[in-house]
Amino acid sequence: MASVPPGVSATANRLADTPLAPWTRDAAAIASSPSADAGPTGHPRPAVTPPVATPTGPADPRSGAGGRAGDPDEAGVGGGADASGEPGGSARGRVRTTTKQRGRMSATKARALVELAPRYALGDAAASPLGTWLDRSFGRRAPRLLDVGTGTGEATVAWARAHPDQDVVAVELHRPGLARLLAGIDAAELDNVRVHEGDARDLLAGAGPGDLSAVRVLFPDPWPKRRHWPRRLVDGAFVARVADVLAPGGVLQVATDWAPYAEQVRAVLAAERRLGSPSAARPDRPVTAYEAAARAAGRPVVDLVTHRL
């Protein structure tokens, strides 16, 4: 049974007094464009004062890399990489782990971000230790899953809906995907999901020992070309950081449809002595959008699951 930690309020809308995540500012600028006149969810629109708009960055010339052809959210209004040139505003020099752009999106999706982020976004999570933010945000101590690279988020919503006794933190670099996830959370009226736009590595860097009960990385970008292997998210450093912050018995799940990546994951898991031997049995987890496409294309899926010793 989840409990409320001392000093933590369990009232609704617990995030209202926390600073909005900086990424919602760009969305506010896009949402206030003249074409943005339709609500995203069908729910009554909350009275939200959009944060002060800041100029958005230039369109990213890598447009389309990893996007869906013909999707206006991949080729639409505004967005682009920030000053660092990387999706999610990662620090200069950081290896980028995705082909996707940070987020050129339609006004409708931008409005979903502006309207729903105050309710479900983790706020400026980089500003204080992750565990503290999660205590304040969820208002309880329940098992906590970090869902890394949630894409459009259908699987995250399905999982959270089926597990109301767990709290889920979704971290994703791709804003249009986050907008869809937010709309899904809102439509399902879930109170056990928070979202964060950013690099999962940054969120993990702010976590302390035992802050997370599970970390799930479903279908990270495969980076098949050898020269791109350093961009793969699940490497030794990532796994070591996960081991730092998982509670004893906590679980790390990785799935991929790319056999050479699976071999890499197997090797880095085996090298991390704080984690048990990985199992290749499919765990209890949702089917993701990417997985459905992989299966339809005949690509076999490899699951690797281990736990913190």
Ligand SMILES: C[S@@+](CC[C@H](N)C(=O)[O-])C[C@H]1O[C@@H](n2cnc3c(N)ncnc32)[C@H](O)[C@@H]1O
């Ligand atoms: C191949 S997609 C899979 C999406 C989803 N998990 C699925 O299976 O449908 C990989 C996702 O990971 C996200 N991603 C890549 N690197 C990331 C990082 N460092 N932090 C957070 N998300 C990341 C990408 O933006 C992309 O949406």
